[in-house]
Amino acid sequence: MKKLFFLSLLLSCFSAFAQKPAFDLVRWVNPMIGTHKMGHTYPGATAPFGMVQLSPDTDTIPYEMGGKYNKDVYKYCAGYQYDDPTIVGFSHTHFSGTGHSDLGDFLLMPTVGKLQLNPGTEDKPETGYRSKFSHNNERAEPAYYSVKLDDHNITAELTATNRVGMHQYTFPKSEEAHVILDLMHGIYNYEDKNTWTFLRIENDTLITGYRQTNGWARTRTVYFAMSFSKPFTSFGNKDYSKAQVYKGFWRKFDQSKNFPEIAGKQIRAYFDFKTQEGEKLKVKFALSPVSTAGALANMRAEIPHWDFDRVKRASQAQWNQELGKVRAVLPTKDDYINFYTALYHTFLGPTTYQDVDGQYRGLDQNNHQAKGFTNYTTFSLWDTYRALHPWFNIVQPKRNADMVESMLAHYDQSVHKMLPVWSHHANENWCMIGYHSVSVIADAIIKGTYQGDANRALDACVTTARQSYYDGLQYYMELGFVPEDKNGSSVSKTLEYAYDDWCIAQVAQKLNRSDVYQEFSRRSQNWKNVYDKSIGYMRPKLSDGTFKKEFDVLSTHNQGFIEGNAWNYSLYVPHAPQEMIQAMGGNQKFVPHLDSLFTMHLPDEFFKDTEDITREGIIGNYVHGNEPAHHVAYLYNWTDQPWKTQERVRMILKKQYHPTPDGLGGNDDCGQMSAWYLFSSLGFYPVAPGSDQYALGSPAVKEAAIQLENGKSFTIEARNQSEKNVYVQKVELNGKLLTQPFLNHKDMVKGGKLTFYMSAKPRK
Template structure:
C-alpha cells in the first residue's frame, strides 16, 4: 500500500483512531490492514466489506470470468460491473457473486456492456479506499460515490448521487462469478422493499440464495425485465429464468440513498429476519463502526512490533485474510441448508462453509485453534454434521454452501478434526468424529480402493496417484492418533501402517516418490520436473518429494539419513525453476520450491528435523522477504481461503505446524521483533505468549541462542500445550549461523511413529531404458497402455498425460480409435523424435479438445522436421467444437540428417492457454 492510499483508507473509514501523523510509529492492527493486498496477480482476494468469518461479503466485481477473476475483483481492471453480496477469498475456482446491485445515472441498461453503453463504470484507484469492514469508490460514469459495509449476514450500501431525474439501482440476478442464473425472482413488496431469490449452477454446484432489499427512499418506479423482455409498467413481480430490475429515482446533488440487503440460503423470510436482526436502523456509520470493532477484537489478539511499516502491513493483512473464512452459513435463528439440500433448523452450533481443506488443514485451521479457538468446535461440528448429510458417508472435501464440490485430493477434514480433539477441544462428540473419520478413510472413491489393497493408489495417466497416496497417508496418521486417544488401539495400528504407505512409492533408482501401476511396475518414463497434474497434483516430483509431513524422521531414513536429506533439500532450493508444464498454480518459485501452492509450505522447516535448523531460519526469512509484499500483487499465489496468509502469520511469529495435527511447531526465524499473543480467556485462561527476536534485522536472521521462561532453550520446536500455557520465548538473533543450536538429535522435533514401528520394504528400484518403436509407428500420446494398434511412447519426457471418459466424435477420415482422443499429452513445448529407415512417410497427427471451451483459448504451432506446418492452430475451431477429433496429414516426409522424423508441438505466443496438446502420432511408410 502506498502512503497516499493508506491515508485515503484511514480517512474513508473515519475510525475513532488518532491522526495518522500521531500513530505513524505504531498504527493499530486494524489501521495496518490493506485489503487490496492480494487483489492483483494470482492472489484472488477482494477489497470489499466482510466481518470476521462473515457469510455476507459485499464487494465490487470487475470481472466474472477468467482464472484471475475468481474473487470477482482484479486490481488491474479499469471498470466495475457492480457490487455483489457473496464472494470467495483467494480460491483457484470461481463461484458466488450473488445478488448484484449497481448504481447508475442516465438511460437504463440491463447489461454490463461497456462504460457509457451499459451499467459498468470506470473508476480510479485514486478515489478508492478500503479497510476491514468498509469499502468506498467513486464511479466515474454515473458520478456516484458508492460505500459498502456489512454485518455477518447482510450488506449495507450508501450511494451518493448527483442531481438527476434518471438515477437507478440496477439489480442483475444473472450476474455471477463464473456462473449464471438458472432461475430467479424479483418481487416488489412495497415502495421500499424488494425480495426474491437467485438459483445458479457452476463450480459450486446448484445453489440458491434468497434476499430482501430495503431502500431508504421510496421508489419513483421499478422496471422489471425477464429473459431479456421488459415487463409492462406497474408489474410487481418477475420470476423464472433470468430476471433483472431497475429501481428508479429523481435525486438531488449529494443525495445519499441507502440500501440494506439481507441474504439467506434458506428462505426470503430468513433473509428478512437476518436483516431485521442485524441492521434494524438506517445507521450506516454505526454498522461501519461495529464492523471495525469486530475486526479489532480479532486483530488485537496479536500485537507485533517491527520498525518496518511494510512488514507490519504485510503481517496484519495476512492475519486479516486468515480470518475471512471459513464463513458462517446459517440464519440468525440457526437455520441453514445442508449438503443434503434440506433445511436444518436451530442447531446447537454455528454452521460454516467454504472449507478449502486441501489448503487450509496445513496452517489456517491450526492458526484458528491458537487465535480463534471459540470457533473451532462449531467448525468441527459442521464437518461432522456434513458427514451425516452426504450419501457418500465421507467427511467433507471442499464443501461450499449446500454442495460438496469434491475439489482437490485427500480427506483432510480428518486432520482438522483430529487436530482439534488432540488439542483438547471437547465441544463435539469425539467418538462420533472418530467413526466418521474412519468411515471416510475406508471408502473406495478416488483411488482409495487400490490404496487399501495395494498400499498405494494405482497410477494411470492423469490419476495424480503419487500425490493421493502421499496425502492419504498424511490423513491416516491423524486418524491413528485419534484412535489411540480414544482407546481404539487395533485401529491405531492399522492407520499407522497406512501412514507409512508413502514408502511403497519410493524409487531408489530415481530418488523420488513416483507412481506405480496396479501390477507393481513403475510408470514409464520418470521426469522429476514433469508429470504435473498427471502423477502429481499441481506440482512435480520435487515439490512432492518432501510431502511426508506426518513422518519426517521416516522420510529422512528413506532418503539416506540427515546429510543426504539436507542435501536433497539444498538441491530443491538451488536448482532451476523450470518445469515442463506451465500452470498458474506453480508460483513463488525458489528453485523448485513453490510458495505459491500449498504442497511446499512446510518444506523450509524440515531442516529442523535433520539437525540444520539454521537453514530453516535462512529460507523461511527468504520466503517471507521474496514472496510477500504490501502491494496489490503482494501474495505470490492464491490466498486459498487463508492458507497462504496463515503461513506468513505463523512464520512471522517464528514457528510453524509442519505436521498439522501433531501439536508441535517447528521454530523458524521471526519476521517481527516482538509478538504478544493474547490467548482466549475461556479456552486458554487469558494467558499471553510472547516471542522476542532480540537484535532482529533483515541480516540478523540466524538464532544464536534461545531462552524460554528465563531458562536456556535448545529445542528447535515447541508444543501447542507449552505455547498456550503462556510464557516468553526470547531468540537472540545474529548475522551468521549458529550451527550447534537445535542441531543435536535430542533437541530435534520428535518422531511421530510408535516405538518399534516396522516400515514396509522399499520396492525394487526402476531401470529406465530407451525403447525402440517399429514401423509403422502408432503412438497414443496420452496413454501408458496400448489402444488398438496405438502404443505408449516409453521414451517421452516432455509434458504430462491426462485422460477423459467423455465421448469423442471420431467421424473424420483416418481417425484413430476413440481411446486415443480420450487421452492426451500436453505441455508448453512437446518434442518427439523417431528414428526410421530411409524413405518417404506420411505423418498423421491426431487432436481433440476436451479442456478449453471457446475458440482462441489454445493456439499452438506444429513443426515437422523443423519446418513449421501449422501456425496458431486452434484444435477446437478446426474440429468444429469440443470432443471432436481432427487429423492432420503430411505426406512425403523424409527422415532428417540424424535419420529421424521429428515432431514438435508448442504453445503459440499470445495463446491464453500456454500448454499445447496432442493425442496421437502416426508415421506410415508410403
C-alpha cells in the same frame, strides 16, 4: 535542566509509542493486497467470518453477453482485478484467494441518465451500466469500501455486518437515477448457470427473492431481502432467457413494468428515483440460506436503522477486537501492513452459514437447526488444513471447534457418509484430493480445542477413510498405493492419504481405540510404497506393482502429481520426516537435495502450460503459491543443519509477501498463504497438524503477544532482531533453554514467553 530532562523523557515516550501500533489495528490492514495477478482476494466490505462479502466486480460479464468465461475464469476468482479500468457493480458473495470461481450473487449498480440494463464491455463501458473508475478515488478498509463511479458521478460506499451488506450511494441531481439489480451476474458465469430466479416487490422500499444456480456448487439457493431508504418512483425488469417460461402469465399481463412479481432464468431489474445534488440513497441487502423471511429477520436483527457510519464503526470495532488477538511489534511500517493484512485474510473464512435463529441449508438440501454451535461453510480443506485451521486452534479455538461441528453435520447429511473435501453453500465440490477434514478434526482433538464427542468424530473420520468408491481409495486399501494406470495424480493421493491416516491413528491412540490405531498406523506407512530408492524420488506405480517408466522429476503433467512435481512431493511426508530423511540417504544426501529445491533453475518449458503458477511465486523449484511445499523449509530441523530453516523462512517471507496489490506470490487460498506468513513471522510452524508439535524457525517480529481464549497470553520476543539477524543462537521458553528446535502446543496455551536470541551468523 529540568525542562530539558522532561523534554527528553517526553520524546523517548513518543519514540516508544511510535514503535507500537495503537489499538486501532484496522489502520494497518490493506485489503487491496492480493487483488492483482494471482492473489485472488477481494477488496470489499465484510465482517469477521461474515456471510456477506460485499465487493466490487470488475469484469465478470455473462458468457452469452460476450464475456471472458473461456479464457479468464481463473483470473476472476474473486471478481476483481486491480488493473481493470471499469467496475460492473457490487455483488454480495465472494471467495477470498481461491483457485476456482463461483458466487458473485445479487449485483447492484447505481446509474444516472438513460436506463441501460446490459453491463457493456470494458473497452466501451458507455454501452452499458458499468463505469470507469480510478484507484485515486478508491478506498478499502476492513468493513468499508468506497469508489467514485466516474461515468455516473456517483460515490459508492459499502459496509457490512455478518449477514447484511449496506450500500450508500451519493448521487448528483437527476430526474433519471436508477439502481440496477442484476440477478444474471455471477463469477464463473455461463449460459445455464442460473437455474431459476425470483423477485417480489413487497412494497415501494422492500424487495425479496432468491437465486438458484448450478455452478461449481451444483445446486445452490441464496435468498435475499433488499430495502431502500426512500421509495422508488417506478420499477421494472427484463428477462434475457432464450426460453421465457410462462411469459406474461400466458400474455395476460406485462411483467416488465411495475408488476410486483417476476420469475425466470436471466432477469435484470431496475428501480427508479429522483435525486437531489449530494443526496445519499442507502440500501440494506440481507442474505439467508433458508428463506426470504430469514433474510428479512437477519436484516432487522443486524441493521434495524439507516445509519451507515454506525454500521461501519461497529463492524470495524469487531475487526479491531479480532485483530487484537495478536499484538505485534514489527520493524517497519510495511511489516505492520503485511502482518495485519495477513491476520485479516485469515479471519475472512470459513464463513458463517446460518440465519440469526440458527437455521441453515444442509448438504441434503433440507433446512436444519444448528444447536450449540455456529454453522460454517467454505471449506477449502486441501489448502487450509496445513496452517489456517492450526492457526485457529491458537487464536480462534471456539470458532474452530464450531467448524469441526459443521464438518460433522456435513457428514451426517451426506448420503455418501463422507466428511467434506471442498464444500461450500450446502454443496460438496469434490475439489482436490485427500480427506483433509480428518486432519482438521484430529488437530482440534489432539490440541484439546474440540470439546465435543471425540469418539463420534473419530468414527466419521474412519468411515470417510474406508469409502472404497472415493478417488482411488479402493486401490489404496487393496495395494497400499494408488496405481497411476487406474487413477490419476496417484502419488499425491497416496502420500496425502497416508498423512490423513496418521492423523486418524493419533486420535485413536488418544481415545484408546487400539484396533483403529493399529489399522491406520499401518496405512500411514504407505508413502514408502511410492518411493523409488533407485532414483531417490517418489514415483508413480502401476497396478502390476512396477514403477512408471516414462518419468520426469520436474514435470507437473501426467506424472502422478497435482500442483507439484516429484521434486516437491518427494518431501511430502509431514508425519514422518525423520523416516523420510533416512529413506533418502540421511543428512548427507537429503540436505543437498533440499538445498537444490531453493537454488535450482527451472527451464522455460516448465512455465509454458502452467496457468496457475507465475514466476513471481517461485524460488528455484520451490513453489510457494502451491501448498504441498509449505512445510518444506522447516524440514532442516530434522537434519543436522536446522539453521537453514531460519535462513529459508526469512527469505520466503521477504520475497513472497509485499504490501502491494500484487504482494502475494500465489492464491491466498482462503487464508492458507496468510496463515503461513503469520506462523513464520512469529517463529514457528505446524509441519504435521494432528501432532502437538510446532517446528521453530526465525521470527520476523520484534515482539508479539497472542491473547489466548483461556485468558492467558503467550509472548514471542526476538532479541537483536534485524533484517540481517535471521539466525537463531538459542531459544528459551519461560527462561529455560530449549535443546531441540520444537515447541509444544500444550506449553503455549499455558501462557508464558518464548525468547529467540538472533544473530547475523548461523549457529552450526
